[in-house]
Structures are given as C-alpha cells and as structure tokens.
Amino acid sequence: MxxxxxxxxxxxxxxxxxxxxxxxxxxxxxxxxxxxxxxxTPVPEKVQIVQQSIKDQLEDVKSCSVTLDIWSSRRMHGYLGITCHFVSSNWQIKSFLLCCKQIKGRHTGDSISLEYESVTEEYGITTKVFKVITDNASNMIKAFGPMIHELTIVNDDDDEDKSEETNEYSSSSEDDDTDENDNSGDEDEDSTFVTNAFDSIPVHRGDRLSCFAHTLQLVVKDGLNNSKQMSSLLNKLSKLVNHIKKSTIAMERVEMQNKKGVIPKNDTRWNSQLKMVRRILELNLEGVTDKKELQLSSHEKAILKSFVAIFEPFEIATDLLQGEKYSSVSMALPSYYGIIQNVKKVQDTSRYNQQIITTLLQSLEKRLGHMERNSFYCIAATLDPSFKLKWCTGSGEKVLTEEMVLREMRKNLDSDNAHHMPTVETSGKEVESAEPPSKKRKLFSFMDTDTSNTEDSLEGSIVEKEFKMYLDDTDFTQDENPLKFWKMKAKKYPILSTIAKNMLGVPATSAPIERVFSHSGNILRPNRCRLLPKNFEQLIYLKMNAGEL
Structure with missing residues (x-):
C-alpha cells in the first residue's frame, strides 16, 4: 500500500x-x-482511518483556514479540491486535503458553495473557518463573497478551472514537471453580481482572501501586455531558443561553451519567460546561429537586463509566499511594499522599460493596494517578529497599525479564548525553517534602514504593555521561523500569541490546492485516464494525507 x-x-x-x-x-x-x-478493501479502509484521524485533530482546533479551487482532468471531469490549514498546539502548521471530489454540471458560485458547505460540515469545521483563499474567478467571488475592495471594482478576470496541465503559479513548486493552463469556467463574467455577492452567504463562512500569487500574476500580465517592444523581443528570444533546441549542432555548441543549455518559455507560467531571459544573458552564444534576425544586439541585451531586474522581485515574492510549512501570510504586505520599492529603484536607475514599470506600479496599486488598509494583513505582518512595524512606510501608518493590533488584542481579551493560556507541547519534531533567507533579504531590503522605536504612548493597560514588550523584544533572529518565536513566547505574550496562532496559519496563496492538482495530474496521466473518479478520489486523498497513515 x-x-x-x-x-x-x-x-x-x-x-x-x-x-x-x-x-x-x-x-x-x-x-x-x-x-x-x-x-x-485496503484502500477504502485506509481512507476511513485517515479521515477519522483528521476529524479528531480538527475537533480540537479553534480556528482554521482553507484553500479551494476547481481542476479539470484530461477527460474534462471537474474536481473540487479543498485543503485545510491551522497552527497546532505544538506551533507547527498542519495541512490536510479534505477532498478532491468530482463536481458535475456548471461550476457556478451556488454549486461550489453547496459542495463547500457539505465538506466543512462533514469535518465539523463550519463555524471554525477563519479565511477562505481562492483565485479571482467570478464564481469563487460569488460563492464566498468579495473582499471589501472588490465591491467597487468590476471583476475583469476570467473564471478559471485548472486543466490537467495545471500547477502552481511559480516554477519553484514541489512538482515542477507539470504545466499550468487556464480553461475558462462556466460562470458568466458579469460584474453586476458583485453588489449582491453577499446574498445567501452563510453567517459562519470564513472571509475570502484572493490568492496573492494569482493576483501578482495578473499584475505581471498587465505589464507585459502593455509593451509592444518587450513582446517583440521576447518573441525573438523564443525563436532563438526553439532554433537551438531543434538543432543538434546548435545545442552541442551551446552545451560545449557553457556546460548548460537554454530554458524554453512556458506560456502558462509568466516567470518561465524570466528564466528564459536570465539564462540567455548568462550563455555564450557565439557561433550558435548565422541568422542575423536571431542575434542579440548590445542594446537588446541592456533591455533584457532591465527586464530581469524589474521582474525578479515578483519572482522572489511568488516563491516565498507559496510556502506551506511556514507562515506565508505575514510576508504578504511586506512583499507588496518590497516589490514596489525594488521596481522604483530600477525606474530611477535604468532608462529602459519605463512603460512596463509605470503599468506595473499602477496595476499593483489597483489589484493589491487594498492590503495597506486591510487590518488582517497589517496585523499578520506585525506579528512576524522579523518585521514588527518595520514594514510601515510612515509614522501615520505605524500609528494606524498599532491601533489595529490593540483593537484586536482587546477583542481577544474580552473573548473566552484569551482567558486560556495557549498550551505548548514539547514533543514532536521542530517547526521547519522558512525559505532561503537570501530571498527575504533582497525583497525586504527597504526595511534595513528602519531606526524607529516603540511609541511612548503605548503605556497603561495590560494590552498596551504586552504589545510594547513585544515590540521591544529582541530575542529573535531575522531568518528564524516566526512560529518558533511564538512557541517560546506564548506564555509571555498570551494575548498576542492567541492572535498569532489564529492568523499565521493562513496561507497567502492557493498554492496548497494547486499542489494537489499537480499530483492529480500524475495519477490521471494519459495511460490511467480510465481510472474511475471514486478510485481517483481515494488515491489522491491518501497521497496528500500520507502522513496520517
């Protein structure tokens, strides 16, 4: 087995x-x-055992979050996938696949909503779901309600069912051999539903968050679509790469001169173009082709170097926020600011691709600017001890964020949850470390010059004293996992640790369910397309929850 x-x-x-x-x-x-x-016999028995194990663990959980999406197999069978995430009593992020079940008929918001309610009720988490992370498809918005900023914005993104070739939004995913295509969904793209999107949304449904990676992908798409010069140059590079890959002589010369080959672009992954450009700039292509129309001039190379500098922050942010074993949501807002600061640096130092930069900055504000005013993202970033208030871009924003945190602390102090000290187990394996620190340092370099200290006004009440103590606490290294900090400090900061446990387990992206779909594609590969949906659902369920066997 x-x-x-x-x-x-x-x-x-x-x-x-x-x-x-x-x-x-x-x-x-x-x-x-x-x-x-x-x-x-054995497979269904294993499913029941694993399912009961997950239900037992979720029974003791006070709050959890889910990611949700729809995927289409090669036989065009639609499957609804739901994963669940929470911080355990040992301060580890736990993730489970709740279902990857066939969903028939039109994938409307109502049908998605009914299936979701059925699954959450089965696992006893209907009233425990804190956040629901989905992409920006209109059927998902209709099923779970829009974020506040979406009430005033016409949804201009296509509904998306992930096809058999789907994967994460970045090539740094765990399963890198499966591509990602977007097929249009069944929900009509009609902005009129947005104003009534809260109708029939259950009281106990978790708030919906847009997948950060998917939104970032839309920002990149806006930038690339607005530059004919870059589109033409990228097409030229694609032709050069195709020429090399189709010519044994050209490929041999490239490998002999560089000990590595070219990287072709993938139309379904924006950062594959970045990888293609970066590799071309690294290679010595002398004598590879006699076709003048495929040879790069020094001017074109300068444009491509600027292109790499512009989009590397997007790549780093996408990779960081797709992590599943560490707190990713705390890096969402700092990543937004980090991207803006890094792109503006290129804008000030390079005379190339100015049109792309302008479009990217406008799109970032349009699609992600709401995060600056979203208390959830502000508090989550502040509860990451590597950030605290350093990510704030001004004194006014710091004051507002402090008020947000204090308000949340008072709310928790008045609730039943805050009267119980968070339990800390000493058994079990250590919490996994975060992403490579070099990526974080580069993206968050805008915070290196922060010299601010705690405001003197944070005095008086128990809530204010605890928050001030936390801000003054220096017992933390920049590259340490935030959950490790809160595991050690749970008793010292009982109110803040309760909030941290609730918030830091929320995924910033829907990458967890995309990983499920990657494995699904491996199970339902071409020579296994006739596998019955029931058998497939059992196999993918056991595969993704193998740790419970």
Missing amino acids: EIIIRDIIPTHIVEKPGFRNLILLLEPKYTMVSRQCLQY
Missing part, C-alpha cells in the same frame, strides 16, 4: 511479473493480493 499511495504507482503493479518476482524473493510465503482486492 505504501508504494502505491506515496509513489503514485498504479494498483495493477501487483499483477506485473517483475513485481511478483521481487515479492517472491523477499517473502516466498506471501500470497499476492489481486488488483481488485486492493482497490475494494
């Missing part, structure tokens, strides 16, 4: 002569089960 579930091996392996001979060699007395027996 382990090899079938963990390694995504077809159950008919038990009928293969080579596998049978191996088992016979290891244990001659063992009687091999049939494929039918494996599918109809």
